[in-house]
Amino acid sequence: MFTSLLRGSTALVCLSLASPALAQDDDTPGFLGTLVLTAGKRDLSYGTALARTVVDEEEIADRQAGTVAQLIDSVPGVSLVNGTTPQGSGINIRGFGANTTYGSDQKIAVLVDGASVGSEELYRIGTQLFTDPMLYRRVEVLRGTIGSFAYGAGIVGGVVKLETRDASDFTGGVPGFGGSQTFEYSSNGDGKVSSTNLAWMPTPRAEFLLNYSFRDQNDLQSGDGAVIGNSAFQTPSYLAKGKFTFGQDDAQSLTFSHSRTVADDKDVPYDQFDTTGGSFGNVDRLTDTAQTVLEYRFNPASDLIDLRANLSYADQIIEYDYVPGSSPLEGTPSFPRLLATVNADQHYETTKLTVSNRALFQTGAVSHDMLAGLEVQRRDRADNTAAGAPGGHDNRQALFVVDEMSVGRFTITPALRYEASRITSALPLAGVADSYDKDALMGGLALAYDFGNGLSVFGSAAYTESLPIIDDLGTSATAQRRIATAEKSHTLEFGAAYTGGAVFTADDSLTVRGNLYHTTLRDITSYVVAGGMGPDLESVESKGVELEASYGTAEGIYADLSGHIGEGTEFNPGGTSAIWRNSPADRVQLTLGKRWGDDFDLSWEVVHAADRRDALGAALPDRTSHNLRATWRPDRGWLDGTELRFGVENLFDEDFVGHLSSPTRKAPGRTLKVSLTTRF
Secondary structure (H helix, E strand, O other): OOHHHHHHHHHHHOOOOOOOOEEEEEEOOOOOOOEEOOOOOEEEOOOOOOOEEEEHHHHHHHHOOOOHHHOOOOOOEEEEEOOOOOOOOOOEOOOOOOOOOOOOOOOOOEOOOOOEOOOOOEEEEOOOOOOOOOHHEEEEEEOOOOOOOOOOOOOOOOEEEEEEEHHHHHOOOOOOEEEEEEEEEEEEOOOOOOEEEEEEEEEEEEEEEEEEEEEOOOOOOOOOOOOOOOEEEEEEEEEEEEEEEEOOHEEEEEEEEEEEEEEEEEEEOOOOOOOOOOOOOOEEEEEEEEEEEEEEEOOOOOOOEEEEEEEEEEEEEEEEEEEOOOOOOOOOHHHHHHHHOOOOOEEEEEEEEEEEEEEEEEEEOEEEEEEEEEEEEEEEEEEEEOOOOOOOEEEEEEEEEEEEEOOOOOEEEEEEEEEEHHHOOOOOOOOOOEEEEEEEEEEEEEEEEEEOOEEEEEEEEEEEEEEEOOHHHOOOOHHHHHHHHOOOEEEEEEEEEEEEOOOOOOOEEEEEEEEEEEEEEEEEOOEEEEOOOOOOOOOOEEEEEEEEEEEOOOEEEEEEEEEEEEEEEEEOOOOEEEEEOOOOOOEEEEEEEEOOOOOOEEEEEEEEEOEEEOOOOOEEEEEEEEEEEEEEEEOHHOOOEEEEEEEEEOOOOOOOOOOOOOOOOEEOOOOEEEEEEEEE
16 A cells, blocks of 8 residues: 555656646745645645645535544544544544543644643543534644644644634625524434524624534444444534724734633543443533634734734633442442542643744845744643642743745745743642743754746754643652653654646646655653553654645546555663554545536545554554535525535445544444535
């Protein structure tokens, strides 16, 4: 499979003829390159050393995903860990992020309108990203370290950036009222969704949006007809957003957004990754996550000033009440400790201010696109010693600069980030310092060369460090070592991209990007030797190849291809090694489709995955699943402004366990989905 994919990517690049494609500059600050408008469902980045994938509003609607994690697991290198519910789903990128033990390992960053969301190391709880896809107009996935220096330290897997909807999306950017109503139904689990958007622009300088989404799903069934336990959920969500534009030439703006998702579950397993209560038993659990963001932007008619100040507050609460009689350990000596664990509430509050400026200027023959900024962040966690999660405060300050320098056909991009932190215990412990300080300087260098005929090559090297987190506070020798040690990561990447037309016919277009990466993580403090009770691992190596391609013709025929093949190795202190337990599966995804103007879109998606393992490390067989999707937009009469979508997921009702999932948590079987959206 590796050889076939590598040969395929080489062949696609070699087909290039000198015919540049139309491109669109992305508005995101930094060296994110150019976003190429492709003929397929997904736009690809070009002319940059950064591996970036964007899922836009149309694809969000077409996929009809129940969680954001399900929405982006089609991105190369992204794995979905136990992702059938919003509370249990976790995102893993290139083998880092959510894993089979914790919902997060701090090696990927998740941002909602700039707010940093997610927890630290909460055992068996996947709270990395708890929200609803209906709130968002765009999801961007940055893979690897090289694009992370404007967002945080210790980011090895990548960054997931979510952007909420705007009122202007519904009013067309002109004063007036607008909005939409979406109803969605899925056969498996009798799932029902309602999402309402109300937009108002009283003037061209003011806009307001309200969204309320309600998602309800019963337990799912797997391909063999068995009920998948702990897969039911009910999540109301809402979004309130406003924007004011003012000043000379409308150069200034102030944007406010507040989003929230809540789940109030009764008598459900404490372990979100499993399908039954097991030894932990069941709990009544309230999960409440909210993000509030205030952003000021000053973008006058000057290349030197594009200033943004983003103030955010993320609040996550998880409250538990043990259900008596649900654990087999009741009456045993270990039950009091277990009861304290499952009754322990979790509360995270993260406040962050990021101020950055993007400047365009020239120094001799060198053109600069420089992003520079500072960040101040405070994370507070309520004391939860009974559950092994000591409370405390994590205060961080950071400076960063990313300078994209263009000289002829060369682009050279150095990036630096300096970050300092102080973690403080909320409950001082005997023999342990109340606070601990740490700082680190990290950075990378990206190089790209554009041949001018649609072909470009690129490479990058990046280094980052993970500063200690609140979880590292403790009295044990392991805790003391972890708090004094910073994990260090090096990543090397190399690849090529092509975009052009007239490849097979006179009116077609092709964009393809291939990327090789190699990551080494050492001085490890977040993973122990297999078995769970041993010392920390010595190091982890992860390497692979990622491929994305999009092809289309003027007649509306298109094909999208994405794939990842890789391998990882974890090294123990004694010199032994094993397969890296969190490595992504080898996966290739092909979508073939046909559009009839803007009215009708029909596509068939085939996903094949190999080299798969469950949460216990046992090998899983290869699997192939098929998905069908159709979108109809009638533009006449009373149906004008209406969108009707049909989908069939797991068409042939395949029975399988997902990669890195619990052996008892099978993937959903055949699911028919239908949605109706009316814009007004």
